[in-house]
Amino acid sequence: MTVAEQLSALSAILAQRSIHSLFQPIMRLSEQRVFGHEALSRGPSNSPLHAPLNLFTIARQAGCLTELEAACRESACRRFSEQQLQGLLFLNVSPESLLEPDYPSGQPLKLLEQVGLAPSRVVIELTEHTPTDDFQLLSNALHHYRDMGFSIAIDDLGAGYSSLRLWSELRPEYVKIDRHFIDGIHRDPLKREFVGSILQIARASKAQVIAEGIELAEELAVLVDMGVDLVQGYLLGRPQELGVRESRGLPVSTSVRLAEQPTVQLNATIGQLLELFGRHQHLDALQVVDSEGRACGLIHRYALPVPAIGPAQATRQAVSG
Structure with a gap:
């Protein structure tokens, strides 16, 4: 042409x-x-x-x-x-x-x-x-x-x-x-x-x-x-x-992998977060769940706040999503 x-x-x-x-x-x-x-x-x-x-x-x-x-x-x-x-x-x-x-x-x-x-x-x-x-x-x-x-x-x-x-x-x-x-x-x-x-x-x-x-x-x-x-x-x-138009599930392999990964509660302490990241060195982030086990965000390894901040507040500040 x-x-x-x-x-x-x-x-x-x-x-x-x-x-x-x-x-x-x-x-x-x-x-x-x-x-x-x-x-x-x-x-x-x-x-x-x-x-x-x-x-x-x-x-x-x-x-x-x-x-x-x-x-x-x-x-x-x-x-x-x-x-x-x-x-x-x-x-x-x-x-x-x-x-x-x-x-x-x-x-x-x-x-x-x-x-x-x-x-x-x-x-x-x-x-x-x-x-x-x-x-x-x-x-x-x-x-x-x-x-x-x-x-x-x-x-x-x-x-x-x-x-x-x-x-x-x-x-x-x-x-x-x-x-x-x-x-x-x-x-x-x-x-x-x-x-x-x-x-x-x-x-x-x-x-x-x-x-x-x-x-x-x-x-x-x-x-x-x-x-x-x-x-x-x-x-x-x-x-x-x-x-x-409506949310749908992720590919099966991904959903299974997410389910197998460790999660943390919104009220987790800094010590609990550090312990989990220490036991799972390959993870750059942990999934955060509410009291009913529903995913509500991620907390990143390098986003942990200083210890002076209260544990519940610290977890929420470091959560993305």
Whole structure:
């Protein structure tokens, strides 16, 4: 297909708003429920621009990236609202679109009002495909969206040109580890070291880590052992037009593994926590349960407070989830 034909197909897609929105679930392990959905966009099934790589590449070349992303956001928000999906909606936005002088900064909020979604349920997920030079301008733009109630996520951490600096400069609420470091993590000690380092930085910056691209139960088992709580990938659910409307169980092997791991009560003492972590050196986190045995969060090895804090209060402060 010639470039002219691709540009013509793109023009038709934008004019007709013929974008298909798919939703991939993000699961919270500690509560075994759907935490949110990432919206993924496709062109018409009979179009050479059906694949997202082709669609966004030609839009970038044609200078229509901002317009295409706006159409994708509109489709995703409407479909998410119509299906009454649970949790948060993660919307992909490129930094280069946010930095365009004519970027319609008030458009997302207006769209959410039309479809009946609160900004607090939407996460702007920065997807970096080209170098970002003006960090200050990007930070200003994202602070503007934070002020409106949106949260921020950095996608593909470790793969972009400047993802670590973006994390340092923007202090996002969520970071998504690039699937390269998840693929085969059960066989690669270096990948486990990388993910472990990311988890430590996340605790210091109060960011939540999402591991994406999980396809094998063995990969998920390692992440569970390391204390990763938010997960995404084909093993948990493929992108589809109908999102997950109700919470569902995790894969059997994961549920069994979670059940076999030690748990702590909300009123556990510091001494009890230290003893459990001492007996289970491979664990980076322990599951916390209430008086009825229901999971209510995770307590991380490196998040234990100083002994001066009371035991019940200390446990609650160190719990995530």
